[in-house]
Amino acid sequence: MTSSIDPVEFARRLIACPSITPARGEVFDLLEEALVPLGFAVHRFVLGEAPDGPTENMVAMRGSGGPHFGFAGHVDVVPPGEGWSSDPFDPVIEDGILTGRGANDMKSAIAAFIAAVASAPREKGTLSLLITGDEEGYATYGTPRIIDWLNERDIRPDMILIGEPTSVDRLGDTIKIGRRGSVNMWIDVLGTQGHVAYPHRADNPVPSLARIVNALTDHHLDDGTDAFPPSNLEFTAISTPTQASNVIPGSATAQLNIRFNNLQKGADLVRMVEEVVEREAPGSSVRARISGEAFLTPPGELYDLIVSAIREETGIEPELSTSGGTSDGRFLISLCPVVDFGLPNATMHKVGEHAAVEDIRTLSRIYGRVLDKLFN
Template structure:
């Protein structure tokens, strides 16, 4: 397929109304655009996943990864969220920052790559903004079965904070959700001695658990904090004490705190009570060594292209980088400024998208 310029390609991708889990034809377009790459479809349930690769030589395997799906546009837009608007250097559309800017940049960089000492690949999914059950992780399973997992990966999520180039992510916190149910004995409020009020029991331990740091963090990670998100009990009447209390909490955990640590922490304060604890981990924390080749190479490329000294961050929520890390791939995230993702009138600048493409060119050239 004939080459577009980077912004033309970006606008083309933004025009697909690819709300999770639909790609609306965007992945087929990318496959056709990179017609000299081998293509593998790894579709699962109603999710489309595309893996493209090209072997230039016998060196390392570098993968660019990202998602083509976007969140629903919602209300408050000043223009059609799927008809990109270009105004004063900005491009407005759903997915402009998260993350069709990154996809456009690395698709174009791979399109332009002529020499590479190894294998270049692209891993694209339409299931990142949803449950992510049938997206990137399914492609990685497929690649592992074929002994074709990447050595290194760049996920082009928006990572910059104030100026383009100022931050990359070399790790992410995990997320653990918990539910504690404290069983008491319902009774009349006038006869508290005949009841067992779970609110009174839990109130005694709240100062020891609410907002408490579970570890000290480190150079890159903030401490893992026990964040209570909901407490409820009773029947919304004033003359009956409740028989049960339910407390919900979340811990955005770093690599120092595990599910087992949280179980021990809760039991320390609830062991003398009749309680149950349910934990679920929606994402595991990961950290790529700052001395890894991929970290050093993208840091150098950012400096060479932008003149900016980038910082290493682990802030924010989760991304598909966690799956790559789980499969033993050294992974970093780098993309445009993140300040309007998921918001009405999401936008980025054409200058950032073009610069991101050039940074990826530099990584490929020097890898």
């Protein structure tokens, strides 16, 4: 059966909805319009308030019983930025390239999956789409709330494929079988503001913060595992509130991020930083936000389905990787095995974000092969 949905045209329509994170409304209307005729029961809910909301989520389900295959993704996008040669929300196809914000990350993958579903058999098992409007933000009201919705109804997929752009040089060369965890922290050191000519009347917090930075930079976290590289701590900003060159600041702040493997837990890393800070600058404070824990999906049926579909469609043997940033898999792993696979990711978040038209069509065929293998 030929799909009744053109994945490239549907991706173009999704991109034309300016769904900057957190997203709701029009872009979900378009998804519902496509899914209901395909036999899906569509459930939409909006949660939260600014700054992390309001966020819309969608759970669309078709069929009953097992196996239950879930596809997860997000329709929110990062702000477009300056320097585009055309309107980032007025998608352009030129020389076989679809350009627009979300073309790569990840509206084209959602379109590819929906096109695949349009021709998938309906007689066996359950299909679900778990779509959030807040993956690019803090996800406060995003995928974790979808998981709450599923748990409240005792619904649990057997496996989930996330359509994040994971390929590197060619479509199909990389799938992500796990992701590192991520925690952001802000260290605040207090002092006493004063004139640089009278240091005895002030208390400069910068030397204390420098000791903290040195101590944490020298701290060895781990050596990594067979599946993950070593955990890594990076300072990303250091600031003081003063602008004048002759003022000793009254406070100093450092911002850091730790990307960590499955040897670590976010809360343990926060405690480690707190201990170093208290030792080097007693009375200083640490604020932390854990974006997600590291996870690893062990080999199994989900691996086999996706790897064989990629191999049959492209002739490529994909690398199984845990590199790169995080994804909503950090939440969904609490439900079942999770794998990320999608388009080449070179232009994600960039000005001029784009995807090759033929890659979008091939991706849809790969997703279709996965469904055929599972449900036929």
